[in-house]
Amino acid sequence: MPNDLTMRISRTIAGKELALPAYASEAASGLDLRACIDKAIVFNPGEHGLVPTGISVEIPRGYEGQVRPRSGLALKHGIMVVNSPGTIDADYRGEIKVILGNFGREPFTVNFGDRIAQLVICPVVRVSLEEVQSLTESARGAGGFGSTGKS
Numbered sequence: 001m002p003n004d005l006t007m008r009i010s011r012t013i014a015g016k017e018l019a020l021p022a023y024a025s026e027a028a029s030g031l032d033l034r035a036c037i038d039k040a041i042v043f044n045p046g047e048h049g050l051v052p053t054g055i056s057v058e059i060p061r062g063y064e065g066q067v068r069p070r071s072g073l074a075l076k077h078g079i080m081v082v083n084s085p086g087t088i089d090a091d092y093r094g095e096i097k098v099i100l101g102n103f104g105r106e107p108f109t110v111n112f113g114d115r116i117a118q119l120v121i122c123p124v125v126r127v128s129l130e131e132v133q134s135l136t137e138s139a140r141g142a143g144g145f146g147s148t149g150k151s
Helices: 073-079
Strands: 008-011 033-036 041-043 050-054 056-057 061-067 078-080 086-087 097-102 108-110 113-121
Touching: 041 050, 041 097, 073 078, 097 113
Parallel strands: none
Antiparallel strands: 008 056, 033 113, 041 108, 050 097, 061 086, 061 113, 078 097
């Protein structure tokens, strides 16, 4: 598959020891992000915290980075990206840090180099706002939060 887009990446001093983010398979949509920490972090059930990745990126204008959970960590351990998906704007140049939370029943330990999340690069559409007195009617209307049913 040809690369359609190039993204610049920089490592922190501590991040020099880690492999660059990579796609785990040929058709994967997310680059695996790794923990860049000097000592293990234990997340007890119900706890959350910030985990640095040791990298900064220069996302091309017109795109955003979405930080998403890894499905295996979510299923097996209840580990989630708390603000999923976390958004990285194209003009942000700081280190990527992931807000992880333990929604499982057992403590979970993150070690240096562990794959903790994935980064998906997506196009962004910006809109112009037009203030109006009322919006066009629709069949759904203001219904939300399960208003369309379960089955």
